[in-house]
Amino acid sequence: MVRILIVDDQQLVRTGFRMILADETQFEVVAEAQDGSSAVKLATEVQPDVVLMDIRMPGGIDGIEATRRIVALPGNGKTKVLILTTFDLDEYVFDALRAGASGFLLKDVPAHHLISGIQIVADGDALLAPSITKRLIGEFAVPQPAAPLSGLTDLTARELEVFMLIARGQSNSEIAETLILGNNTIKTHVTRILAKLRARDRVHLVVMAYEAGVVKPGAGQE
Numbered sequence: 001m002v003r004i005l006i007v008d009d010q011q012l013v014r015t016g017f018r019m020i021l022a023d024e025t026q027f028e029v030v031a032e033a034q035d036g037s038s039a040v041k042l043a044t045e046v047q048p049d050v051v052l053m054d055i056r057m058p059g060g061i062d063g064i065e066a067t068r069r070i071v072a073l074p075g076n077g078k079t080k081v082l083i084l085t086t087f088d089l090d091e092y093v094f095d096a097l098r099a100g101a102s103g104f105l106l107k108d109v110p111a112h113h114l115i116s117g118i119q120i121v122a123d124g125d126a127l128l129a130p131s132i133t134k135r136l137i138g139e140f141a142v143p144q145p146a147a148p149l150s151g152l153t154d155l156t157a158r159e160l161e162v163f164m165l166i167a168r169g170q171s172n173s174e175i176a177e178t179l180i181l182g183n184n185t186i187k188t189h190v191t192r193i194l195a196k197l198r199a200r201d202r203v204h205l206v207v208m209a210y211e212a213g214v215v216k217p218g219a220g221q222e
Contacts, residue, residue, distance in 0.1 A: 002122040003030045005048040007039040007066065008084065009057040013107065017052060020111045027118065036061030043070045043079060049122050051081045053101070055092050064096045071100030071200075080121045080200075098207050102200065125201060149212035151197045159196070162189045166202060167209030 004027055006014050014032050021027045030046045033039040035057050043051060051070060055063035067081045083096045083104035093104055102121045105114060155163060158179075165175045172186045179186075190202070199205045209215050 002027050002050060002118065003046070003048045004028065004118065005031045005033065005039065005042055005046065005051045007033045007036070007051060007057075007063070008054040009034050010054075013054075013084075017114070020114060021118075024115055027115075035059045036063060036066035039066045040069045040073075044073060048079055050118050051079060052084055052105075052118070053081050053096075054084045055096060062092075064092055064099050067096055067101050068099040080124075082117060082121050097203050098211075100200065101203070103203060149197065149208055149214070152212065152214070154196045155193065159189050159193050162186065163193050163197075163205065163209065164215055166190070166193075167206050167215045169206070 004021065006017050006029060008014050008017075011034070014034075018029050018032070021029055030048055031042045033042050037059060039051065039053065040061065042048075051067075053063045053067055057063060061069075063083065067083070070079060070081060073079070081096075081101045083093065083101045084107050085093060085104055086107055096104065102125075103117070105117050109117070152160075161179060162175055165178060170178065172183055172190065175181075176183050176186045193199070193205065194201070197205065197208060199208060
């Protein structure tokens with residue numbers, strides 16, 4: 001059972017999501033919040049598996065800060081944050097991903113996309129299509145002073161190649177084609193990279209790569 005916390009300042013939106021999820025036996029909406037402060041409090045109390053988080057909300061704590069606080073909660077090893085946004089290139093999306101979100105969905109996605117998206121994030125993967133990764137990087141990944149990345153030296157030469165291709169927005173199949181390797185081999189490399197760098201998911205790897213200066217904005221982008 002995937003336990004879900006819905007966070008949005010509009011009651012109509014929260015009700016709509018709750019109705020969509022009501023018929024899905026694998027999901028349970030355990031709480032709703034109308035602002036960031038309440039979201040953090042409820043996440044602490046009910047410890048949901050997935051938080052559907054709106055970005056723009058009134059009050060001192062918006063969706064980005066709420067995401068950062070929820071991900072950083074003591075002992076939090078399972079709660080994933082899925083950002084809800086009105087536009088597919090919301091100016092705050094990259095900041096939300098950097099704060100620890102596992103991906104994002106448009107608020108007007110079809111019901112089956114919402115359902116599958118929640119399941120993907122609950123399973124520990126990242127909901128961010130490679131094409132969207134490339135667009136986000138191009139729009140928001142501005143050059144910053146490189147930050148040391150613990151575990152980078154533990155990567156093998158091949159794992160470093162895979163890591164850099166992930167950072168450039170390539171999917172597993174694209175990486176396999178680029179390196180002339182099988183998909184299962186790439187999956188194994190990705191799993192090892194996640195473990196060595198202690199990354200939450202694929203999105204976290206992209207953020208880490210740019211913050212560490214492993215790749216630069218615009219480098220290798222199509």
